Amino acid sequence: MRSDESTYDRHRLAQWLAGEARADGVSRRDLLRLAAAAGVVTTLATLPGPAAAATPAAAPGPGIVKPLPPELFTIRGTNAETNWAGLRGTGFHTPVDRFFVRNHTSTPVLDRDTWTLKLWGSGLRGAPDATRPVEFDYHDLRRMPSVTINAFVECAGNGRSYFTSQQGDTVAGTAWTLGAIGTARWRGVPLSHVLHRAGLSRNAVDVQPRGLDDDYVSGGVNLGRVRRPLPVAKAVDDVILAFEMNGEPLPYDHGYPVRVIVPSWVGISNIKWVGDIEVADQALYSPWNTDFYKLFGSAYPAGGSAPLTRQTLKSAFETAPGATFAAGTRHRLTGRSWSGNGGIRRVEVSTDDGVTWQRARLHDRPRAAAWSRWSADWHPDTPGPTALLARATDTTGRTQPVRTTPNTQGYLFDAVVRHPVSVTAGSRSRP
Template sequence: MKKFHQPGVKPYLITKSLNPENQETPIQFINNNIVDGNLFYRRNHFSYPHFTSSFYFLPIHGFVHTPRTFSLQEIYSLPSRTIKVVLECSGDKRDFFEPKAFGEQWEKGAISQGIWKGVSLRTLLQYTGVIDAAKELVFEGYDYGERPDSDQMVNFSRSLPIEKALEPDTIIAYEYNNQPIPFKHGFPLRLIVPGWYAMASVKWIKSITVIDKEFKGPYQTVDYVYYPNKEDDSGKFPVTTINVNSTIQYPLNRQLLTTGLYHIKGIAWTGKGSIDKVEISLDDGHTWETCQLTSTSEKYSWVSWNYQWEVLKKGEYTIKSKATDSHANVQPSKPFWNRKGYGYNAVDHIKVKVE
């Protein structure tokens, strides 16, 4: 069986920008279902925040019966919840849209996965209570800066509808892979919203405010919104649940190969349910065969898949992968184009040449 990478050589993050820092996971070289913190993709709107975590407190106020401020020690002492979650930037694969969409030109690596531990948000809310009129919870991060479309300084803030906030697996996390969350990924506390694109999982939580109306912050109503039309805002709707998707990890696009037996490898994931099936095409989508799922298909996490390909004939090949989830969602042949380039999930494809 021929390999597509050289053992013993370590991968690095793929830099997209440095200020703010945006770097991709080298997803083609991730060989297990847990991504080390140093290879977890980095997505920022602003420079990293400055605060002293030893004096860190989390206030919850607004439409609650009893406003309360929690210390880290109090949060650590509460019953914990541990979940394996894939976090995918909603702009993942933006570079592949046609026509092109403006924004960070992510390729396939704005996605990572690991094990998060924290306390269910609903557990914290049991201490404050929630007034019946409450509709949303607003999460404000410590990261702030100036938006390109405004001369005002703003914090990164997002809201969740009360129903999503109260789901048991919506957690305030303090550990990643059995270690404190790395600072660049939200230490000391990060919201984790399984099944939704990662803009919802606010880092460096500064405060939680319960409100009785829709939150109108720019990262809720301007960004992270699907705009189907290029010229106007008609038909817009919010970015929420992760679309069913797959990525071919090996071989690499435009790789030169020789004849022989190859181990084609990849991952597949979805925001609702789990992955039921991954198919592969070796002839540009004319015929499809079922891949072997090599890891357990779990809620919130990706599944690894592979296919043994014996190639005897020289020439150029277009390899495609297509995932189906337990809700019968299937990757489309073409993505849903939108002006800001969110939610790309078209059938993945690469080209290789056998010499």
């Protein structure tokens, strides 16, 4: 599949640069307005530069249904970031009450008995349009053969704040630390099955799910409901329409009644509250694969990188920043590492700010699209401040770097993160 994705990336990038991808209700004037709002000047007349940061204006509340206790979450605008210390001892799957929330607007409360999924577009036989789509209701999906997968969902901006705090780079967007990720057991119907039931054509190129949350407004421009195309090769490979999370119906904040799960890909691909899917025989345009969720900056082409697909490599400690550890006592450090390109093969931990490293014990076998838990023993002797570091190597052989290449919207931070802690002379610890 990776070769298919690489071909798709190159082909779509060429089409966007040539202005050949079909716009979906967003005018050229609005695209230029978005670019101007971001202060971006592009030398390509056919492609706007990056838009303003994808963070909404201040709202009276986060628009999230489930409780957000401060010991478990940090609220960031319309979003809720999981506090890593709250995951310690929770097992492989992230409990629903601790799973991060990424909303562009607010969580809709939908009724499964009135919900329908509409499929339409030129990539289906008979080319049904949006006014006469092929429709499936919730009970239709539940009667279809289902699969269960373990997969993480992670925002592309997870770790964004470290571009600034560790590297001194200026980036735009929600200042996530590392808590915009969660791993769950998802049950649902393979998207391939639904597409074939709807009449998938051999000429299909792109598949674009769209959510049922409110329209998203950025830079004074109404961009419509959140949507992002997938290449048909990915859509029919391992993508599912999920209706269960950790053995229970999806919660409202996580896509009830049905959401898209795209293993290993950036979070924006995993459309929540999916209501319709356009299947096209040509490249589809969305602000979420051109203006947002591409890499812009001095290290990238003037029109930006290809749209983001696979996630990158990261590691996190299940310890609060600034935690204290008693000297002269053995402590068990725990954490998790993950990669969008394969399983985790090795994790190394440093307790002296990167001077020395030790091999951590892995507690999960390497598996694609999911994290691995790990642990390491630490017996500090000298009181004072220090930093914990963890670096992972995945099954492709890639290891987390000391520094990563910056981009203006702060996506895909993958460098080793410095986790500040203190060692005290006392006998009490607060991990």
